[in-house]
Amino acid sequence: MDIFIQQIINGLVLGSIYALVALGYTMVYGILGLINFAHGEVVMIGALTALTAIGLLVPSGLPGPVVVLGGLLIAIPVCMTVGFTIERIAYRPLRNAPRLAPLITAIGVSIVLQQLAMIGWGRNYHTFPPLLPAAPHQFLGAAITDLQIIIIATAAALMAALVWLVTRTRLGRAMRATAENPAVARLMGVDVDRVISFTFVLGSALAAVAGVMVAANYSIAHYAMGFMLGLKAFTAAVLGGIGNLGGAMLGGLLLGIIESLAAGYIGDLTGGFLGSHYKDVFAFFVLILVLVFRPSGLMGEKVAERA
Amino acid sequence: MLEVRGLEVHYGGICAVRGVDLDVAAGEKVALIGANGAGKTSTLKAIARMLPARGSVKLSGEAIEHAPPHLLVRKGLALVPEGRGVFARLSVLENLEMGAYVRDDKAVVDADIERVFGLLPRLKERAGQTAGTLSGGEQQMVAIGRALMSRPRILLLDEPSMGLSPIMVDTVFDVIREVAREGVTLLLVEQNARLALSLCDRGCVMDGGEITLSAPAAELLDNPAVRAAYLGE
Numbered sequence: 081m082d083i084f085i086q087q088i089i090n091g092l093v094l095g096s097i098y099a100l101v102a103l104g105y106t107m108v109y110g111i112l113g114l115i116n117f118a119h120g121e122v123v124m125i126g127a128l129t130a131l132t133a134i135g136l137l138v139p140s141g142l143p144g145p146v147v148v149l150g151g152l153l154i155a156i157p158v159c160m161t162v163g164f165t166i167e168r169i170a171y172r173p174l175r176n177a178p179r180l181a182p183l184i185t186a187i188g189v190s191i192v193l194q195q196l197a198m199i200g201w202g203r204n205y206h207t208f209p210p211l212l213p214a215a216p217h218q219f220l221g222a223a224i225t226d227l228q229i230i231i232i233a234t235a236a237a238l239m240a241a242l243v244w245l246v247t248r249t250r251l252g253r254a255m256r257a258t259a260e261n262p263a264v265a266r267l268m269g270v271d272v273d274r275v276i277s278f279t280f281v282l283g284s285a286l287a288a289v290a291g292v293m294v295a296a297n298y299s300i301a302h303y304a305m306g307f308m309l310g311l312k313a314f315t316a317a318v319l320g321g322i323g324n325l326g327g328a329m330l331g332g333l334l335l336g337i338i339e340s341l342a343a344g345y346i347g348d349l350t351g352g353f354l355g356s357h358y359k360d361v362f363a364f365f366v367l368i369l370v371l372v373f374r375p376s377g378l379m380g381e382k383v384a385e386r387a
Numbered sequence: 388m389l390e391v392r393g394l395e396v397h398y399g400g401i402c403a404v405r406g407v408d409l410d411v412a413a414g415e416k417v418a419l420i421g422a423n424g425a426g427k428t429s430t431l432k433a434i435a436r437m438l439p440a441r442g443s444v445k446l447s448g449e450a451i452e453h454a455p456p457h458l459l460v461r462k463g464l465a466l467v468p469e470g471r472g473v474f475a476r477l478s479v480l481e482n483l484e485m486g487a488y489v490r491d492d493k494a495v496v497d498a499d500i501e502r503v504f505g506l507l508p509r510l511k512e513r514a515g516q517t518a519g520t521l522s523g524g525e526q527q528m529v530a531i532g533r534a535l536m537s538r539p540r541i542l543l544l545d546e547p548s549m550g551l552s553p554i555m556v557d558t559v560f561d562v563i564r565e566v567a568r569e570g571v572t573l574l575l576v577e578q579n580a581r582l583a584l585s586l587c588d589r590g591c592v593m594d595g596g597e598i599t600l601s602a603p604a605a606e607l608l609d610n611p612a613v614r615a616a617y618l619g620e
Contacts, residue, residue, distance in 0.1 A: 250488070257474045257485050263437055264472040269460040269489035269537070 082221035087344035088337060089219070093228045093297060095336020096235030100290040101313030102320070102328035103242065104283030110259045110323040111279050113179070117186040118166055120310015121193035122159050122284050126291025127301040128197060130155035131206045144211030148296065155288040162193075163284025164277055172273070190310075197303040208299040231293045238286060239329055246325060255279060259323075308360070312339075315367040321380020330378060339363050388413040388541055388572050389434070394442035396429045396596075403429040404440070405596040411541065416573040418583035418604065420617055421593035427576040428469050430593070431545050434574075435459060435466040446541070461489050463540030467547060469576075471530040475519030479510050482518050482529050486536025496536070503532040506565060524555030531562055541572040548579050560586060580617040584608050592617070 101123055108116045130151035137147045170189045174182045212230075216223035246252035257265040258275045266272050294309060295301040316335040320327025342362035346354050370377060389411040396404035404426040411417045419427050433440035436456035444452045446462050454462070465486075474482050483503060487496045504511035507528045513521060518529050527547055534542055547563065548556040556579070564586055567573050577583035584590050584604040592600040592613060600613070607613045 250484075253477070253481055253485060254488065256477060256481075260474045260476055261472055264468060264474070265485070266457045267435060267437070267460065267466055267468065267472075268485045268533070269457050270485075271455075271457045 083344055084341075085220050086222035087340040089222055089224050089228060090343075091337030091340030092333065093231050093336070094340060095316075095333035096232050097290050097293050097297070097309075097332075098313050098316045098336050099329045099332025100235055100238065100286045100293075101309065102316040102332045103239070103325065104287050105314050105317040106320075106322055106325060106328040107255075107279050107283050109317070110325075111255065111276060112171070112175075112182075114171065114182050115186060115314065116166075116171075116280075116283075117183075117310065117314075118170075118189035118193055119283065119287060120306035120308075120313065121190050121197070122162055122166075122287040122306070123291040123294065123309055123313075124197060124301070124303065124306030125162055125193065126155040126159045126288030127295040127305065128201050128206065128291075128303070129158045130288075130292045131208060131295055131301050132201075134209065134211070138209060138211075144213075148211050148292070152289065152292045155292055156285050159284040159288035159291070160281045163280040163287070167277060167280040172276075190307075194303060194306065201303055203303065206295075206301045208295045208301065210299075212296065227296055231297060234289065235293070238289065242282075242286075243325065251275075251278070312360075312363050315363055318367060318377055319370050321377025324377070324379050327377050327379035334378075335363055335366065338366055388415070388447060389574065390443075390445040390448075391430075391434060392443045392445075394430060394433055394440055394444070396426070396433050396438055396440045403596055404433060406442070407593075407596075407598055409591065409598065411572055411574050413540075413572055414570055415589065416567050416587040417575070418580075418587035418590045419574065419576045419593055420578070420580040420583055420590055420607075422617075423578070425593040426596040427593050428545055429596075431466065431543050431574070431576050435464065435543060437466075437468075460537045460539075463538075464543070465534040465537050465539035465541070466543040467527075467530045467534045467545060469545040469549065471523075471526045473518040473521075473526045473529045473533070476517055478515050478517055479521070479529055480514045482533050483510075483536050486533035489537065499536055499538070503535055506535075507532050507562060522555075524551050524559060527551065527555075527559050528562065531559070531566070535566065535571075539571060541574065542566065544573065544575045544577075546576055546578060548577060548582065556582065580613070581608070 101119065104119045105116060108114055133154040134147055134151035137150045166189055170185050171182055174185060213226045216225045246255060254265065254270045254275050257268065258270060258272050262272045312335065313332065316331035317328045319335055320331025339359050339362055343356040343359040346356060346358055391407060391409040394404055394407040395402065407430055419430065421427050429438060432438040434444055436459060443450060446464055449462065451459060451462060474485060477485065483500050487499065490496055509525055510528055510532055513525065518526060521529065544563065547559050551559060560582055575583050575587060584607055587604045590602060590604045590607040591598045
């Protein structure tokens with residue numbers, strides 16, 4: 081039983097991170113109908129930028145959490161700039177091109193960013209210094225660290241803020257109107273290009289936070305980390321129903337929990353034949369099941385309405 | 388108010404609008420009538436910069452053919468698009484708020500929402516519903532109410548009767564008449580020529596991408612050629 085609770089906690093942490101990244105995929109898809117495959121690389125850039133900044137801040141002798149916060153506050157604007165630039169130079173010129181063109185471009189951007197990161201940060205793993213209190217608290221027979229609590233709480237707060245922004249503000253209304261019908265939104269006076277830029281910038285800011293969370297949670301970051309993470313978050317977005325904010329959150333959390341439970345029980349279930357490193361298989365197994373039985377996702381409406 | 392000169396719209400090699408000249412004076416109500424494919428909708432879309440076009444368009448003397456499309460509403464031009472174009476996932480109230488997107492005087496906007504609700508009481512009952520759940524006629528009312536929320540000086544309406552039941556058409560045209568009475572300049576594209584001409588001061592007949600006839604509405608209603616071609620007599 082305590083293993084179950086432990087895996088649920090781990091799953092919530094992982095799921096919170098997936099959800100933040102999935103939101104970036106789903107917001108862009110909702111507005112442009114584009115799968116921004118480079119989004120995972122933005123997460124990676126966020127993680128590595130923060131680590132570099134943290135490395136520079138550590139000698140200052142500031143308290144650990146302040147150093148981490150400093151790294152985060154540097155990673156966020158860097159990622160926002162990257163997201164803005166990607167849209168501007170890679171996607172905007174293809175706005176009216178056939179759908180395959182921006183998709184291929186997205187994969188290209190992803191490769192370019194990954195290679196640039198490899199040149200800049202090298203091929204080695206970067207370790208996240210132990211700056212945050214790691215002593216676990218006992219909770220229902222399982223252990224939970226301050227870091228895990230911070231990750232879950234921060235993700236929840238950011239998601240609540242995002243929902244508020246999208247549903248309650250003038251800008252959010254413009255985003256929803258643009259997602260539905262950009263030509264008519266423009267008639268209403270919405271500067272559609274700006275709304276699209278803002279969507280990329282917003283998604284990238286969430287990606288930066290997620291990047292720092294991943295690096296802190298696994299104590300490690302690497303130029304290629306964005307690929308699998310991006311793929312998982314994309315799976316989460318599809319699981320929940322791509323284009324749907326609530327779906328991305330639900331999909332992220334579910335995927336995190338499924339993956340953690342799989343990692344915890346797969347050994348027992350297969351009599352030791354498969355180990356926990358097969359947990360990734362579960363994520364994609366879930367994706368296949370969703371695509372077969374409910375292609376529009378758990379909370380999705382009709383898919384490809386504007387395809 | 389609106390001055391269009393030499394407007395041309397091309398779709399690939401096809402020329403849909405061939406050098407249209409059109410004037411609408413302040414406070415005037417002009418109907419653009421004609422058969423399917425005559426170029427009426429393309430003309431409206433080109434004026435509202437929803438389509439690339441050649442020619443000049445002036446609004447109150449100011450050239451707008453190169454202005455960014457999203458700034459037109461600030462200059463007093465509103466278009467109720469063909470097929471209504473309501474934001475189906477937004478509530479009726481949010482649709483109206485989108486209509487007032489460029490205005491930031493919240494108190495006045497709230498007063499205008501009440502004014503639109505007064506004009507279109509049906510919308511008040513449905514304020515919280517998503518627009519996609521409404522009937523076609525109600526959606527048309529949302530589209531008209533939304534356009535009014537920008538306090539336009541000139542309102543362009545594209546086929547407001549399309550796809551509506553006869554009773555709904557009457558209701559929608561009553562609303563348009565009410566709007567015109569408040570002094571908003573109208574440019575109305577309509578296939579239902581009789582209805583359009585009965586509401587407007589002047590009619591322009593479009594055929595093959597050109598305006599072939601422009602005359603006071605009453606005259607067009609009596610014109611034998613127009614009666615035969617567009618009024619089904």
